[in-house]
Every structure is written in structure tokens, then in C-alpha cells.
Amino acid sequence: MKSRPGPPASSSALALAAALAAVWVTACKPAGENVGPRKPRIALVMKSLANEFFLTMENGAKAHQQAHADQYDLLANGIKDELDVGRQVELVEQMIAQKVDALVIAPADSKALVPVCKKARQAGIVVVNIDNKFDDAVLAQAGVKFPFVGPDNRKGARAVGEYLARRLKPGDKVAILEGAPNAFNAIQRKLGFEDAMKAAGAQIVSSQSGFWETDKANQVAAAILTVHPDLRAFLCANDSMALGAVAALRAAGKLDQVLVVGYDNIAAVQQLLREGRVLATADQHADRLAVFGIEYALEMLRTRAAPADRETPVDLITRETLAAQ
Ligand code: ALL
Numbered sequence: 292m293k294s295r296p297g298p299p300a301s302s303s304a305l306a307l308a309a310a311l312a313a314v315w316v317t318a319c320k321p322a323g324e325n326v327g328p329r330k331p332r333i334a335l336v337m338k339s340l341a342n343e344f345f346l347t348m349e350n351g352a353k354a355h356q357q358a359h360a361d362q363y364d365l366l367a368n369g370i371k372d373e374l375d376v377g378r379q380v381e382l383v384e385q386m387i388a389q390k391v392d393a394l395v396i397a398p399a400d401s402k403a404l405v406p407v408c409k410k411a412r413q414a415g416i417v418v419v420n421i422d423n424k425f426d427d428a429v430l431a432q433a434g435v436k437f438p439f440v441g442p443d444n445r446k447g448a449r450a451v452g453e454y455l456a457r458r459l460k461p462g463d464k465v466a467i468l469e470g471a472p473n474a475f476n477a478i479q480r481k482l483g484f485e486d487a488m489k490a491a492g493a494q495i496v497s498s499q500s501g502f503w504e505t506d507k508a509n510q511v512a513a514a515i516l517t518v519h520p521d522l523r524a525f526l527c528a529n530d531s532m533a534l535g536a537v538a539a540l541r542a543a544g545k546l547d548q549v550l551v552v553g554y555d556n557i558a559a560v561q562q563l564l565r566e567g568r569v570l571a572t573a574d575q576h577a578d579r580l581a582v583f584g585i586e587y588a589l590e591m592l593r594t595r596a597a598p599a600d601r602e603t604p605v606d607l608i609t610r611e612t613l614a615a616q
């Protein structure tokens with residue numbers, strides 16, 4: 292790991308971050324190299340940019356950078372589809388090669404990205420984990436710790452499930468469309484849905500992965516409807532999959548019979564909420580999620596504080612809350 296001089300104990304203003312980091316960068320340059328002080332460069336590595344959630348995240352991060360252009364430069368990257376874990380590993384490798392100062396990452400896989408992020412850390416890069424938390428056991432095995440900045444997914448999913456439960460009777464059959472199996476937030480959302488369904492006495496007749504994608508969720512939902520023609524609801528771990536479930540219901544002529552809930556509050560689902568085709572979703576404020584991570588990374592560059600997790604908000608969204616906005 293590179294050694295870094297610590298900042299003066301009294302520094303707290305964000306405006307100082309750039310100056311301090313610039314001093315650090317200059318100090319770390321080999322003697323004789325003719326470079327002036329520069330702003331810290333922060334790499335944001337996201338998941339699928341085909342998912343509106345991450346486009347919103349990217350736009351929020353870019354707007355923040357523009358408003359704080361004197362403090363840092365931003366390199367924003369994402370992958371093409373939800374499961375291209377190999378490409379995300381490559382992106383991190385590229386950011387290491389480019390010697391960025393900090394990496395803010397929403398890992399597509401809570402286990403597979405740990406080694407390359409450890410490598411980034413060993414190269415002296417500050418790593419902040421956002422959105423989807425790394426697997427604690429894998430981190431412990433690798434002997435690394437990264438701060439997690441993101442919401443409590445179990446709590447968010449439970450709130451969505453509880454809202455759905457008001458429309459269910461004990462014994463009603465429901466199905467869960469899970470996210471990617473190796474994503475910690477997918478597992479937490481499933482648990483949150485289960486909490487709410489157990490409390491309501493509903494019967495979870497199927498719980499399968501739709502791998503976060505509309506098409507895959509559509510196929511899984513169609514198959515579940517065939518096996519369980521009396522299904523009452525789909526609980527979807529993200530809105531992309533809720534869109535797939537709604538399409539399957541439309542194709543089966545069951546739009547009025549089966550309730551759907553999602554997670555993310557993307558624009559397409561807001562429309563379906565207004566139309567009553569989707570009952571509820573959760574807003575984890577994608578536009579601010581990366582910003583929280585970036586601000587945290589700037590703080591770590593400045594203070595070299597010990598990694599601690601930071602919880603970000605997640606809110607229930609329904610037709611009523613949309614109308615009240
Ligand atoms: C999660 C995000 C969003 C997104 C999903 C699929 O990590 O929080 O819910 O829809 O990944 O990329």
C-alpha cells in the first residue's frame with residue numbers, strides 16, 4: 292500500500308478535500324516528475340446501465356461532480372447487463388491501472404468482486420461499497436473491510452410486502468421473483484418479503500430468481516402462473532422484474548387477478564402505479580446513492596477515517612405517495 296500523509300486534525304470543510312488530496316498526489320509523484328497538483332479522481336463502477344436505476348444513479352453522480360467540479364473528477368462506468376460480472380471485474384482492473392484515488396462500487400456480485408477490490412485497496416485506492424453489500428464471510432476470508440453506504444434492503448422489502456399484505460387474506464398464494472443469487476441485497480429483499488408474507492399468513496408457493504432482468508422474470512412469472520393459476524401476487528426484488536411480471540400477467544389475461552409489487556421506483560413502474568397495475572415499490576433514491584458514496588470517499592481521502600457503514604434512506608412508494616408528491 293502507498294503511504295499517505297494524514298490531514299491536519301482540524302480540517303473538516305469539504306472544500307479542503309481537494310487541496311489536501313492534491314498535496315498528497317503531488318507528494319506521491321516520483322521525484323523530478325513535472326506534474327502540478329491535481330484533484331482526486333473518483334471512479335464510480337455501477338451495474339447494468341440498461342437498468343434505469345443505474346442511469347439515474349449516474350446522472351445524480353454527474354450532477355454532483357459538476358456542482359463540485361473544483362473538488363474532484365469523476366469517471367463513471369457500468370456494465371451492459373445485470374450478470375456481466377467478468378466485465379465489472381475488468382472495469383475495476385482498468386480503474387486500478389488508471390490510478391484513481393477512490394473507487395465507489397455497486398458490485399454485481401457480493402462475492403466475486405471482493406478480490407479485485409482488495410487489489411485496488413492494496414494499490415492505495417480508497418474503496419467504498421454502495422448499493423449492494425459485499426459478503427461479510429468473503430471479506431473476512433480475504434482479510435479486508437470496505438465501508439458500506441446503502442439502504443437496509445430487508446426493511447425496504449418488508450415495507451413493500453406489508454403494504455401488499457393489506458390486500459391479502461391468510462392462505463393466499465404468492466410468489467417471489469428474486470434478484471441475482473449472489474447479490475446480498477437480493478437475499479435481503481427476499482427475506483423482507485418473507486417477513487411480511489409470514490406475518491400476513493400468506494403462502495409463498497414459489498420463490499425463484501429472475502436475475503434482475505425483465506425478460507428472465509417474464510419467463511419465470513409465466514411458468515409460475517401455469518403451475519399456480521390461483522396465484523394472488525408477485526413480489527419482485529426490483530422494478531425491471533415487476534415489468535416482466537406485469538407483461539406475463541397481461542399475456543395470461545390475469546392483470547386484474549394478480550397483484551404486483553417491485554423495488555426501485557423507476558419511471559415505467561411509476562406509470563403502472565398510477566394505473567393501479569403495480570401496487571407498491573421502494574425508492575432507494577438512486578440519484579443520491581452514489582453521491583453518498585462519493586462524499587464518503589472524499590471524506591476518507593481527507594480524514595483517512597476507519598471504515599464504518601452508513602445507512603441511506605429507503606421509502607415505500609404507492610399510488611397515494613406519488614399523488615402527494
Ligand atoms: C440492485 C439495485 C437495484 C437494481 C438491481 C439490479 O443492486 O439496488 O435494485 O434494480 O440491483 O441491477
